[in-house]
Amino acid sequence: HSSFSIPLGQGWGPRLAGGSRWEGNSDLPCLYLFVCIFRYSFRCMFCPLNSLKSDEAASGPKQGPTFQDGQRRVDYVLTYHVQKPQSVRRKTSRFADYRILRSLRRSLSTMRSGGTPPSKEDPEIAAHKHRLDYHEDDKRFRQTEFEDNLREVGLELEKDEGNKIPGIGFLKIHAPWNVLCREAEFMKLKMPTKKRINLFIHKVTAPLHPKVEPNRPQNKYFLLKRTRCTKAKYTMGITSLLGNGVYTAAYPLHDVSILPHISIPMRMLLSFLSCRKYFGEKIGLYFAWLGVYTQMLIPAAIVGVIVFLYGCATVDNDIPSMEICDPRNNITMCPLCDRACSYWKLKTACGTARASHLFDNPATVFFSIFMALWATMFMEHWKRRQMRLNYIWDLTGFEEEEDHHRAEYEIQVMQKTLKKQDMSPKVVKGFLLSFPLQIGVTFAVVFGVILYRISIRAALHMSSNPTARSNIRATVKGTAAVINLVIIIIMDEVYGAVARWLTLLEVPKTDKSFEERLIIKTFVLKFANAFSPIVYLAFFRGRMVGRPGDYVYVIGSYRMEECAHAGCLMELCIQLCITMLGKQLIQNNLFEIGIPKIKKLIRRRKSDMDSQQQEDYNMTLERHEKDHFLGPFVGLSPEYMEMIIQFGMVTLFVASFPLAPLFALLNNIIEIRLDAKKFVTEVRRPIAARAKDIGIWYNLLRGLSKVAVIVNAFVISFTSDFIPRLVYQYMYSPDGSMHGFVNHTLSYFNVSDFQPGTAPLQPMHLGYEVQICRYKDYRETLWSNTPYDLSKEFWAILACRLAFVIVFQNVVMLMSDFVDWLIPDIPKDISLQIHKEKILMVELFMKEEEGKKLLRDNHTNQSPFQPRSRPASHTPSKC
């Protein structure tokens, strides 16, 4: 049952011994833990869900889980192992080397601090160094010291050792009012302007009620409302104790009062303003962001559907597909593979051609411009929303705390100073090993799928079953996409682990930099994983195939894949569609719903109780014990990552799949509800962290929307037939219409030019002897001086494609910058509000000034030597 609750949540393996700072300066870790507790205790109080109960003081027992006295509320819980001798023996071998390390570190820190309290235990340590139960002793010693420190800071503790859950002890912590007040005092140092105005208002109106009884709720409330916690994470002290195994978990409790409403957690969490009260700003921002994103997807989905419908409506008027389907155009195509395949009639590609038109029409170009601007609008919209939330949540003056060093980093530094050895070679080695490995694996996967397709297709062609043959294309496409999907999902998990391993190798200095580096690595790996088959289909498939008689071969005799006549766009669509639908369905349903259910089931099986017994047992459990059974909160990174990959699908290849925003929208509507349910019922209540913005995710989104512009430009100009059509219509068409376009795109091949051994085995398959077959490429005709050379049309169209890319990219970038510039980052009403508050402050100052003048005039001769007054000294008297 040993579970680690870690701020970021990427269960980062066994943690080495930390706590060096804690030993050196015993006040600090307590303070940090205490800050967390403080935050919870009054967050809950101001949770709108709680405000139903009007009289807070009287509702002691109903307020939530309390101490045994039924009065003091449990604000925070630490859990630890209750010693079982047999388990110690198993563990000691694993911890043996750490022990030596720790004692070394301890002696170092003792040297530094010059004989601080912890040093008094050193002789004892030296004496018991090789006893097997030393580790547990050390643990308990640390526990005692830590708990003493907590009590010293003013917190109240209660122990609950293994009554119902064997082997687990609970340390319940309560933060009394006076401690909270002192904390509030401390926090006032960083009060933002808005708060200061409140303070002024209070001071100006203070003379009207000069003495208020210290325990009147509204006054408390006032005091608490005026203050905010700013410590973003619990650091060194408690994290290293957790990592050390001294405590196994640390979590605040879920609010019992909302659990009856558990059937509507979505509604509650959708109103992210209250969500923030319960979970803190960081998770609040996630839901706000998800809300804005989902909201913004609605217009995109609508326009996408319209574009798709436009494609459907015009498919019958599309001259190129009409020409392909027209049986009178009796065009014989060259075989698609060596020997096994034979010549084929172009009109058999009729279906694909018609389907391609759905996604490859002029409306798509409009739509990809639209989506590029949409992405910019979304970013701008989010910036404004974030600013508004910052204002509402009072974060305008809040600055991110400087992060504390990670325990691992300190240990590394320690090791370095002891061993005089640099860690960087290991890191570099890790890099050198892993990134080529990753690239290799990704390419291998893509290549494997290509090979699969080629070989399956050849095999199917060779089979004599006519039904199998007619379904060749569909079968190959479908199975390949599904295989890709499965590989993507499996590799996703693998890459997640690789990224974590790589980041651990780097030993980042702080938790924040650890998180950022991990996110960047995971993003790069997962992104490459999800998009490499799509990129292959969009930009590489059918490009380097060579031409009949001079095909490009890979690994022996495998010919590179060709595209169907209407381009690879159709296959790209299928791949995108299956990836999006499949990935989201599997990840949402299987991973997020299914697996937790299965785990629960297994746990239930293990405990040898039937469901009724289990129910009864659950009823007897207290809140802190119930929460212990929930999974640890694993951070927001997986949620964000999933969404950002989706954002990539929606923006990057939107030119080839206008329905992507619709799919994303449908998924997100489910996703918000699932996430909300998960956070409320399936994981322990997360540490409420403060955050002003969504951090590195914003940069990633911004980068994606920039990359999207160029990717879409290339999809339109190179993957779709948009440019060749335009060029044909305006440069080559005899009557300015699209008639003759299909013929124009096909080059001639004389079957006598086949390389030996590559000619089809069944040349009479179509029922007549073929002299000249056609293939899709722009090459010189048979009767030119240089047959099979790339033709002038090829270069002209290539130039037009490239020109389109330049124009598209720069026009869209310019428009995006314009939209960016047009929409102010701070909403008008918020900036007005801030301005008003400034004016208010000036007026308040004026009044203050007048009052002071009066006071000075009155007392100028009475007390020439007044005691020094302190700016912050008026609040404690009210506590």
Next chain:
Amino acid sequence: HSSFSIPLGQGWGPRLAGGSRWEGNSDLPCLYLFVCIFRYSFRCMFCPLNSLKSDEAASGPKQGPTFQDGQRRVDYVLTYHVQKPQSVRRKTSRFADYRILRSLRRSLSTMRSGGTPPSKEDPEIAAHKHRLDYHEDDKRFRQTEFEDNLREVGLELEKDEGNKIPGIGFLKIHAPWNVLCREAEFMKLKMPTKKRINLFIHKVTAPLHPKVEPNRPQNKYFLLKRTRCTKAKYTMGITSLLGNGVYTAAYPLHDVSILPHISIPMRMLLSFLSCRKYFGEKIGLYFAWLGVYTQMLIPAAIVGVIVFLYGCATVDNDIPSMEICDPRNNITMCPLCDRACSYWKLKTACGTARASHLFDNPATVFFSIFMALWATMFMEHWKRRQMRLNYIWDLTGFEEEEDHHRAEYEIQVMQKTLKKQDMSPKVVKGFLLSFPLQIGVTFAVVFGVILYRISIRAALHMSSNPTARSNIRATVKGTAAVINLVIIIIMDEVYGAVARWLTLLEVPKTDKSFEERLIIKTFVLKFANAFSPIVYLAFFRGRMVGRPGDYVYVIGSYRMEECAHAGCLMELCIQLCITMLGKQLIQNNLFEIGIPKIKKLIRRRKSDMDSQQQEDYNMTLERHEKDHFLGPFVGLSPEYMEMIIQFGMVTLFVASFPLAPLFALLNNIIEIRLDAKKFVTEVRRPIAARAKDIGIWYNLLRGLSKVAVIVNAFVISFTSDFIPRLVYQYMYSPDGSMHGFVNHTLSYFNVSDFQPGTAPLQPMHLGYEVQICRYKDYRETLWSNTPYDLSKEFWAILACRLAFVIVFQNVVMLMSDFVDWLIPDIPKDISLQIHKEKILMVELFMKEEEGKKLLRDNHTNQSPFQPRSRPASHTPSKC
């Protein structure tokens, strides 16, 4: 002598009557003027140049200009007209309509304020409405009221009416200590964190010296050091009075103490840290920016010179120019103009070809990538420097003040409410009129120069003088570039006026938006003006010329210009060189040094005194009178504009002129000195404005460096021969060398295909009959099916050019983004410093907390009812 001193300085025509806010709330304008005065009085005090004098209190008369008593220092001066009856009559007609307007406005404001003090004069106004000297009366009434208000706020005034300078009255203002203290008090509301720490330190150490005598300088110093003025501009009150003509000018005085050191103003101003003390942060930032820019130009200039030298060194190994110069390659070129010109030998273009190589070699490509990254580095470097300055100058907590409405805007709103009429049609009309006009003028200018060149060339060709003929090219290029330069300089002034007029039409709401809009408009116009000839040369010249036998004609029979064989790059270079050198020489020497000297001379002539008399007269003048003779400070916009156009020259077309950074560097070294001298000796001391950044200029610079990437990509791929050479070498060259490149770029023309009447009049000019002549283009050969059509090579090279643009743009953008991401915006040491200060604050809080606890324990029973203490109430006692 009536001169307007205006914050921005674009002498914006006659100002309409303002002051409505002043009348409604008579305290406010005084406060604002007073803020300015306050800032000066202690800026001067802390000017490091002043710190030589140790005892400030004793140095009363030496401290600078004082009141008649020789004690109170003159902090600020207002000037006004002393009434001369004849001049009033002249003016009244001009002001007649304003008067009516003002009375209307006054009645409105009276209605609003419901009978505030100003309303008492209304009956009088009604009675005297048509008296001609009403205007002067009104002025004097306002003066009196304003001065009364100033005295009420606590300022001390002294009048000095026209003793030495007839017709001008001076109002000298002194801000006494107690007023400054109160202001300091007011400003403390916005103290940044750093200051608050100082406060804490002071409080902690305070018990050691509980009572300090209020006038001890170090204490004063402490108080003043801890506070800062934050009002950025003097607003409504004084500006509208100035605009109204109630006062003619308002300025702080130059510091007499630095005037003896006038010979070294550069050195003083180069150390911009002290410059900021004297001029304020806004001008300090300008010099800092100019310093960073000039500093960054050094590496760019060095690399540029190396690139140029590389070109010089390799010119003899350049195969294409060797081929052109080789007399054995006897290539006959087609005539460059109709009828008058004849066939010519390619080897006559030898010089141009060799010269072109200096600027058109592979090193140029490297250099333009380098310069794109350089621009990014510069922006990053400046961001960091700005951040550092913000920290050093203590602006980290400073927020830009919300700007007050401009007088003109208020009047427009007034008129609208009176006339119920929208102003926007006028604005729209202004836009519709002016921008096409501007574009028209720019195009007309460019086109005019083109026509000039074409006609001059034809004329020279027709002349029989052989020397004239041989110098044709050089003459045409040189004169055309000079004409362009002259036109650019003239139009620069015109466009400045147009931009101001357009901005006035728009009636921006605040001074800040006025400034921004004016800057944007001026920038667009001046930029288009400076760069349109260059853009024409780089991208349009020689593109749409047609081909022999099918030339493109404009306006009757003028053929479009062709480029010399080696591309237009050479002419682009000459144009850039002349524009940069000429513009800077003329603007620096003529405008910035010459014209002020001439003005002085004229003024001296007018005053009918010889130089000795003038000298004597000057000696008798006091500081405030001397300063009155100096020109008003016209803002930083012209200085920034000049630099930003230069930045454009340095980055935009750097691919064609690697010496541009060197020229810019040389210019800037002079520029900094000239600007410094100007600000210290030639204009009145500017209003010290606070600023955190260089505002809109940063955005313009950023925009320019983005545009530079794409412009350079196009210059390299389309203007230079870089891509055709590469393509020839790798696709067409038989032996992989450049041999045969010249031949490859030339197409064939059969002279029998000339359009009737366009064949040369002297076909035998070269001494032999020409059957086939050559021209520079990629077209089908004479013996192909479609002669004169664009050839496959053309399209292939075009595709390569475009591909290069895409690759170049995206690679450079990616690298720029990477550099941007790599360099942190906040320098490491600054962020460490800020972090340290935070830790210090926490520790201070802890100590404070302990002290408080002790205090509480001691006094808990003695005084249960303590008087409320105010956070800000301890400072006044020290004043």
